[in-house]
Structure formats: C-alpha cells, structure tokens
Amino acid sequence: MSSRPETAGAGEEVAAVRLHEVEHVYGGPGGPVAALGPISLTVPPGAFLVLVGASGCGKSTLLRLVAGFERPASGTVRTGGAAPVPGRGAGIVFQQPRLFPWKTVGGNVELALRYAGVPRAERARRVPELLERVGLHDVADRRIWEISGGQQQRVAIARALAGDDPLLLLDEPFAALDALTRERLQEDLRRVSAQTGRTSVFVTHSVEEAVFLGSRVVVLTRRPGRIALDLDVTLPRTGVEPDELRALPEYAALRAEVGHAVRAAAA
Structure with a gap:
C-alpha cells in the first residue's frame, strides 16, 4: 500500500477518510x-x-x-x-472505557491531554472544559470505580476529545x-x-x-x-x-x- 499522501486540487477538499477498493483477509x-x-x-x-x-x-x-x-x-x-x-x-472510544482506575476522573482526562502535548497550565484549564462538555463537571475528583458505567463511558469520550484530533x-x-x-x-x-x-x-x-x-x-x-x-x-x-x-x-x-x-x- 502506497504511503504517499493525497493532495487536493484547486478548490477541492481533502477527504477526512477515503477507502479505495479495500479488502481484508484474516488467517485461520x-x-x-x-x-x-x-x-x-x-x-x-x-x-x-x-x-x-x-x-x-x-x-x-x-x-x-x-x-x-x-x-x-x-x-x-x-x-x-x-x-x-x-x-x-484520531481519538478512539471502545466498547469498554479502558480507563486508569487508580486515577480520578479528571486525572484520566489530564493524562490524555499530557500525551497530546498540551502544556500543564493549559491542561488545568481544559480538563474542566472537557468534563463540562460530557456532563461530568461535578465528578472530577472521584475515582473511576466510584462512578457508573455510563459516566465511565463519558470519561472515555472526554479523553478521546482531549487531543483535538x-x-x-x-x-x-x-x-x-x-x-x-x-x-x-x-x-x-x-x-x-x-x-x-x-x-x-x-x-x-x-x-x-x-x-x-x-x-x-x-x-x-x-x-x-x-x-x-x-x-x-x-x-x-x-x-x-x-x-x-x-x-x-x-x-x-x-x-x-x-x-x-x-x-x-x-x-
């Protein structure tokens, strides 16, 4: 598969995702x-x-x-x-949240921001913004095992949004x-x-x-x-x-x- 990037012509927009004649086979x-x-x-x-x-x-x-x-x-x-x-x-959300249970809700999101290269001062501002976006502004200090399954999946979505991908x-x-x-x-x-x-x-x-x-x-x-x-x-x-x-x-x-x-x- 060629790794050469696509280029758009004048007035054209590069596709967010493009698959061309894709086939996949698994061995068994x-x-x-x-x-x-x-x-x-x-x-x-x-x-x-x-x-x-x-x-x-x-x-x-x-x-x-x-x-x-x-x-x-x-x-x-x-x-x-x-x-x-x-x-x-790409930010990715799986069927299971796959969070770090030893960290708080806010700590999980903060870690995603750190991996994305966001400076510490900006991370402190963006964590509450991301939690507000997914309706978790009031549970930032709770541990993962203290919140419901639905709330855990909200954390996973906030984490996926952290990198601005x-x-x-x-x-x-x-x-x-x-x-x-x-x-x-x-x-x-x-x-x-x-x-x-x-x-x-x-x-x-x-x-x-x-x-x-x-x-x-x-x-x-x-x-x-x-x-x-x-x-x-x-x-x-x-x-x-x-x-x-x-x-x-x-x-x-x-x-x-x-x-x-x-x-x-x-x-």
Whole structure:
C-alpha cells in the first residue's frame, strides 16, 4: 500500500477518510477468511458516519483499518490524505472505557491531554472544559470505580476529545449500557458532535442508534462486508429536541429503510 499522501486540487477538499477498493483477509486454521470488501468510501470533513450491520460483517475491522491498527490486504486507506498511523490523528472510544482506575476522573482526562502535548497550565484549564462538555463537571475528583458505567463511558469520550484530533472513531461504545443510559449518551454524543464539528465514524448493531446519530449511514452485508446501503440522513442536527426528532415522520421512514437494508444484507 502506497504511503504517499493525497493532495487536493484547486478548490477541492481533502477527504477526512477515503477507502479505495479495500479488502481484508484474516488467517485461520481452515485457511484465509475474507472479512471485508472490496469497499470504496469517501467521508468528507465534519460528517458523522455510522456503520451498521449484523455481527461479523466487518464493521469493527473497517474501523481498525481507519485507525491504522491493521493494514488492508489490498486497496488503500487514507485519513486526512495520508496513511493512518496508530495513536495519531484520531481519538478512539471502545466498547469498554479502558480507563486508569487508580486515577480520578479528571486525572484520566489530564493524562490524555499530557500525551497530546498540551502544556500543564493549559491542561488545568481544559480538563474542566472537557468534563463540562460530557456532563461530568461535578465528578472530577472521584475515582473511576466510584462512578457508573455510563459516566465511565463519558470519561472515555472526554479523553478521546482531549487531543483535538480531527477524527473520532467509536466502536460500539454504548453496547454494554442499559437502554436509558444508552439513549442519554446518544443525545450527548450528538450534541458534542454538533459542537465540535469533528468527523466521526461510529460502529453499531442498532438501527435506531444509526439513524439518530448519523449524518450518513452505511449498511454492510454479511461477511465479506460490502456496502449494501449508503444513505445520507437529512434530519436536522441542531435546534430540535431529541424527543421531537424521534417523533418526526422522516425519522420513522429512515429507520424503516435502514432496518430493511440491515435485514436484507444479513440474509
């Protein structure tokens, strides 16, 4: 795979994420297993892309390729015009928060800022700002084991936002949470996304979550994952309360369309 960075022509914008004819294969005792592709996909800056599909369709594999944790068997992956490098250019939130339990809530965020090269004086200012953004301004001094699972995932999101990376990658971050907490965090993430304008790629099994969060939804087929549906979501991103958004006829229509595509793709 070539490491030469992409360049934009006059008046063009470098894509936040670009996949071209990407395929990925895993080895196994029974021989190679085709996990993904071929897939070509371009994500412009500021988009909130949601990948949805049945288990084993390659959603998390695609996310790992974008993060640079793995390299494709064939094709090219670019983030911001260059080959992705693990730990650079993207904040990542996993299904489990993966926090440091011996540190406080604020200490976990402060550590992420330190790794991002933020000076100490600025870290002291930004920690409360980041915690305020995810609704945790009043628990900064608590230890991780003293807060709920939903609050821990909020810390993970604040930590991912700490480095001002242009890309945010989220691999089923709410899957282990109860329905009410999950819904609240969906609303918080949608608000934070609108505030920051960062490009996000979010993996989920949930059709409801995909339509609520995404400005664009891509449905993947069963393995090897290919694009079954690529849908722009035209619902308003700001100025509408979550309950009002979920009550819109357009929301119900999109949910039905995506749900039908997921079921057909998994068949």
